[in-house]
Amino acid sequence: MNSxxxxxxxxxxxxxxSYDGEVLVVKNLNLDIAKGEFVTMLGPSGSGKTTTLMMxxxxxxxxxxxxxxxxxxxxxxxxxxxxxxxxxxxYALFPHxxxxxxxxxxxxxxxxxxxxxxxxxxxxxDMVELGEFGTRFPAQLSGGQQQRVALARALxxxxxxxxxxxxxxxxxxxxxxxxxxxxxxxxxxxxxxVVYVTHDQSEALTMSNRIAVFNDGLVxxxxxxxxxxEKPENSFVAQFIGENNRMTGTIKSMDNxxxxxxxxxxxxxxxxxxVNVGGTGDKTQLSVRPERVSLGSEGNGENxxxxxxxxxxxxxxxxxxxxxxxxxxEFIVKVPNEGSFNxxxxxxxxxxxxxxxxxxxxxPN
Amino acid sequence: xxxxxxxxxxxxxxxINTVFPNTFKEYxxxxxxxxxxxxxxxxxxLFEELAYGEKVQVGRALTRMNYSKSGWxxxxxxxxxAIKKAVKKNEFPDxxxxxxxxxxxxxxxxxxxxxxGQMLNNQTPIYYYNAIDxxxxxxxxxxxxxxxxxxxxxTWIKTFKVSVYVTFFCLILGFPVAHLLANLPLRYSNLLMxxxxxxxxxxxxxxxxxxxxxxxxxxxxxxxxxxxxxxxDDGRLSMVYNETGTLIAMTxxxxxxMILPLYSVMRVIPKSHMRAAQNLGAKPAMAFWKVYLPQTxxxxxxxxxxxxxxxxxxxxxxxxxxGKDGKLIGSWIAYHLKTTxxxxxxxxxxxxxxxxxxxxxxxxxxxxxxxxxxxx
Numbered sequence: 001m002n003s004x005x006x007x008x009x010x011x012x013x014x015x016x017x018s019y020d021g022e023v024l025v026v027k028n029l030n031l032d033i034a035k036g037e038f039v040t041m042l043g044p045s046g047s048g049k050t051t052t053l054m055m056x057x058x059x060x061x062x063x064x065x066x067x068x069x070x071x072x073x074x075x076x077x078x079x080x081x082x083x084x085x086x087x088x089x090x091y092a093l094f095p096h097x098x099x100x101x102x103x104x105x106x107x108x109x110x111x112x113x114x115x116x117x118x119x120x121x122x123x124x125x126d127m128v129e130l131g132e133f134g135t136r137f138p139a140q141l142s143g144g145q146q147q148r149v150a151l152a153r154a155l156x157x158x159x160x161x162x163x164x165x166x167x168x169x170x171x172x173x174x175x176x177x178x179x180x181x182x183x184x185x186x187x188x189x190x191x192x193x194v195v196y197v198t199h200d201q202s203e204a205l206t207m208s209n210r211i212a213v214f215n216d217g218l219v220x221x222x223x224x225x226x227x228x229x230e231k232p233e234n235s236f237v238a239q240f241i242g243e244n245n246r247m248t249g250t251i252k253s254m255d256n257x258x259x260x261x262x263x264x265x266x267x268x269x270x271x272x273x274x275v276n277v278g279g280t281g282d283k284t285q286l287s288v289r290p291e292r293v294s295l296g297s298e299g300n301g302e303n304x305x306x307x308x309x310x311x312x313x314x315x316x317x318x319x320x321x322x323x324x325x326x327x328x329x330e331f332i333v334k335v336p337n338e339g340s341f342n343x344x345x346x347x348x349x350x351x352x353x354x355x356x357x358x359x360x361x362x363x364p365n
Numbered sequence: 366x367x368x369x370x371x372x373x374x375x376x377x378x379x380x381i382n383t384v385f386p387n388t389f390k391e392y393x394x395x396x397x398x399x400x401x402x403x404x405x406x407x408x409x410x411l412f413e414e415l416a417y418g419e420k421v422q423v424g425r426a427l428t429r430m431n432y433s434k435s436g437w438x439x440x441x442x443x444x445x446x447a448i449k450k451a452v453k454k455n456e457f458p459d460x461x462x463x464x465x466x467x468x469x470x471x472x473x474x475x476x477x478x479x480x481x482g483q484m485l486n487n488q489t490p491i492y493y494y495n496a497i498d499x500x501x502x503x504x505x506x507x508x509x510x511x512x513x514x515x516x517x518x519x520t521w522i523k524t525f526k527v528s529v530y531v532t533f534f535c536l537i538l539g540f541p542v543a544h545l546l547a548n549l550p551l552r553y554s555n556l557l558m559x560x561x562x563x564x565x566x567x568x569x570x571x572x573x574x575x576x577x578x579x580x581x582x583x584x585x586x587x588x589x590x591x592x593x594x595x596x597x598d599d600g601r602l603s604m605v606y607n608e609t610g611t612l613i614a615m616t617x618x619x620x621x622x623m624i625l626p627l628y629s630v631m632r633v634i635p636k637s638h639m640r641a642a643q644n645l646g647a648k649p650a651m652a653f654w655k656v657y658l659p660q661t662x663x664x665x666x667x668x669x670x671x672x673x674x675x676x677x678x679x680x681x682x683x684x685x686x687x688g689k690d691g692k693l694i695g696s697w698i699a700y701h702l703k704t705t706x707x708x709x710x711x712x713x714x715x716x717x718x719x720x721x722x723x724x725x726x727x728x729x730x731x732x733x734x735x736x737x738x739x740x741x
Contacts, residue, residue, distance in 0.1 A: 105642070
């Protein structure tokens, strides 16, 4: 889905948000979300992603700018009239009501008939495979079941949009992964627009159509998962999403696509893809993914270095090799386990990577 | 143990039997249909037991006898003096009956002898009857007290009325305060908490007398109202030494006992619940009513029960600010404990209080469920 061509369903326009009038927690946010899209706001805590979500839900007001939903400005509309469903961090299920009563609540306040309420509640419960649990109280359900009830409650009144604020944060790893797929499938099935907030990058990569990476109140990059991973535009995104090996250096020369970088510790010169750099003589941070480095060969002769194996970690499907390369002893290489790996700790080893795979980015602050 | 002792004491009537064992034994032989007065043997053993009885024991017995019919005390005292004089001179009368009747003509009055009949047993429900304004008539039937001696029933009613009102006002006033405490930013809520707890660190007496200063006719509140011209000088409100004073002072003093349990319950209700309710389409008032309020029930019931229990047995404050018609049952207990030394009646009043509390507790458990209570 492409935001440029699709008509935007949710639109953040030049949003600033400050709680104390001095520090901006969200700075000049512009974001378009198309109908039916699953957009994730990803970032460390304090990056402004939850604030953004709360502004959309109506619990916070933007200091500047306007939010549009389906073409209408919504800043003046109170939360209870926005018709936006939300799954809260700790589910916020009402403990004094049964599961059915929880689900019926949004329908009752809309004065829906008893019959209709009953059918809709049952349908929503069946959707999350909790048809049998309607008469239980939330405290009698497991964490995963509570999560599903919260999801069903956010969907049962057929909102225009569903927001999710780290809904899986309280679950254990297996359940979290299972729920990720479940949420994704429900989204695919009913085609509702979802805005999802998380700090877990693998969660974001698994579920989203597009991801907005937040840091320091700014959207660092907004893109599809594959582009974010393969082509991060700045050092924060490269660092936050997936693993990478970092080296800093000074730009010696550059042409249209590539630049040559002298590493800071004098360990050599690297040819890298020019992505987000100043001019010649400026500092830059280089980033290369561990799985893009090949061991034991010289490739086409570019970016060939020698490293010393410091540590081998066997992980089943791949082997994680920690090397001392160019004075950096945290250099990680992932080698697929094809049965042909025969180095041991302390060995010297040749390694190389393609200039297209190492990206010259800005220096992190 | 103390509670058991109290319950025993409320029905205990043995002290008198240890003083007049023979008299009572002879008394039982008296045929009330045939003879107007008891037989000679009763007078004889009474004479002997008064003559040789231990003074302290007799004194206690007298107090007890006076409860069943007033006049006993002076009768026995006078008789006792005459008997001792006679014994000293070694003059034993031929007819003890005549001797006693000449000493004091009340001995010829059968009502005294009927009253003695109430004291024969080691146990008696008399204190319980007294506690609800009942007594025995001369034929041992349970009847209501004479009108001018009825005080307890109306005090009981007043006690419950005041307790219910105090609980209600505490709830009305305590709820918003507890809500603020639980939801204000930390530095404000801490300050507020200090204001809530401050009364705890002040002596109860100081607080109560402060209310007297505030509420009395020449007091602060009346003064301000008159000064502002809202009241004229003859129209000063009487807000103390009556039930109003008791209500105001008790509400203020018991308020923290309502606020604290409420606060501890409200503190753990996640703020996201109100948000979730609004997000689901409920207006704030609706969200409060349907989502927030039901979750505070454990706190309301804990606070309510606590305040009610404390109010029902409250004593110092009503005693000081209550005046004549603000007195509660606790004042009577204290009065009988310290002034009349009628411990049996005290125990009976206390036991009834305890019984009522247990009934309330049971009702509460039936309606709300005791597991729902939450103090923190």
